[in-house]
Amino acid sequence: MELPHRPAGAVRIGRQTEEVDDVTAMVGRQAQAAARASDVWKVYGSGEAQVIALRGVSAEFERGQFTAIMGPSGSGKSTLMHCLAGLDSVTRGTVAIGDTTVTGLNDAGLTKLRRDKVGFIFQQFNLLPTLTAQENILLPMSIAGRKPDPAWYQTVIDTVGLRDRLGHRPAQLSGGQQQRVACARALVARPEVIFADEPTGNLDSRSGAEVLNFLRNSVREHGQTIVMVTHDPTAAAYADRVVFLADGQIVSELIEPTADTVLDTMKKLDTPAEVNG
Ligand SMILES: Nc1ncnc2c1ncn2[C@@H]1O[C@H](COP(=O)(O)OP(=O)(O)OP(=O)(O)O)[C@@H](O)[C@H]1O
Numbered sequence: 001m002e003l004p005h006r007p008a009g010a011v012r013i014g015r016q017t018e019e020v021d022d023v024t025a026m027v028g029r030q031a032q033a034a035a036r037a038s039d040v041w042k043v044y045g046s047g048e049a050q051v052i053a054l055r056g057v058s059a060e061f062e063r064g065q066f067t068a069i070m071g072p073s074g075s076g077k078s079t080l081m082h083c084l085a086g087l088d089s090v091t092r093g094t095v096a097i098g099d100t101t102v103t104g105l106n107d108a109g110l111t112k113l114r115r116d117k118v119g120f121i122f123q124q125f126n127l128l129p130t131l132t133a134q135e136n137i138l139l140p141m142s143i144a145g146r147k148p149d150p151a152w153y154q155t156v157i158d159t160v161g162l163r164d165r166l167g168h169r170p171a172q173l174s175g176g177q178q179q180r181v182a183c184a185r186a187l188v189a190r191p192e193v194i195f196a197d198e199p200t201g202n203l204d205s206r207s208g209a210e211v212l213n214f215l216r217n218s219v220r221e222h223g224q225t226i227v228m229v230t231h232d233p234t235a236a237a238y239a240d241r242v243v244f245l246a247d248g249q250i251v252s253e254l255i256e257p258t259a260d261t262v263l264d265t266m267k268k269l270d271t272p273a274e275v276n277g
Pocket residue numbers: 044045051052053071072073074075076077078079080
């Protein structure tokens with residue numbers, strides 16, 4: 001049997017060192033990647049106004065894993081997620097969601113990808129104010145002309161704890177409840193991967209914990225893949241893995257993070273090299 005080669009630059013960050021001798025396991029995991037960035041560069045503008053938002057980022061996001069992305073403001077976190085999700089084009093490099101190569105898709109292909117393979121959760125919830133919670137949850141699928149699996153829909157509603165709020169409009173819901181509606185909306189279509197950009201950024205710590213527990217459970221119990229940007233070490237500790245970005249590059253990674261190890265890593269990354277000796 002000929003083993004598939006991994007593409008140059010698609011280096012697994014993290015676990016590759018400890019298991020690199022086990023080629024079969026490595027190939028198996030590669031097949032598991034729900035999302036992959038290979039040497040991704042993103043340049044905005046040109047001349048004086050040019051900003052290099054991503055400088056050769058390579059990362060794999062394994063299926064059924066919860067990954068947090070951290071880093072200073074402007075380090076490229078949102079840009080990376082948007083490029084992975086096909087919401088923004090890359091300047092160089094390639095991006096794949098499951099077995100679909102995103103780079104190179106035409107507009108129709110991108111629309112289909114965003115509709116069928118990715119879910120989004122935003123800091124500002126992004127619910128439609130005139131629709132009820134239930135209508136918001138079902139909207140992306142009804143636009144696509146699809147119906148959710150009934151049993152799965154019931155599971156999602158129960159897990160987010162929204163059964164008695166389904167007829168309410170967003171303005172009649174708390175921030176935490178609105179974000180749980182947004183989580184249900186992302187989850188109900190069972191996308192290949194859910195991207196969440198600071199999903200708890202507008203929530204108090206209790207509502208934030210509810211949303212994070214829900215996200216973690218959807219990974220642990222239902223095998224969902226989630227990539228979440230956060231500034232909060234406590235939120236990052238809910239993830240299986242944390243990837244740290246600085247100035248458009250991946251600079252560190254933690255497996256099985258705790259709030260303390262995340263804080264330590266952030267402090268180290270904050271310290272200029274000359275102070276570190
Ligand atoms: N549409 C755009 N046009 C020009 N520059 C942009 C655009 N979007 C992002 N940038 C720049 O790219 C860099 C990375 O931005 P990005 O939004 O990815 O950062 P971030 O890590 O998500 O920051 P934050 O934590 O503040 O959300 C920044 O310097 C930003 O100003």
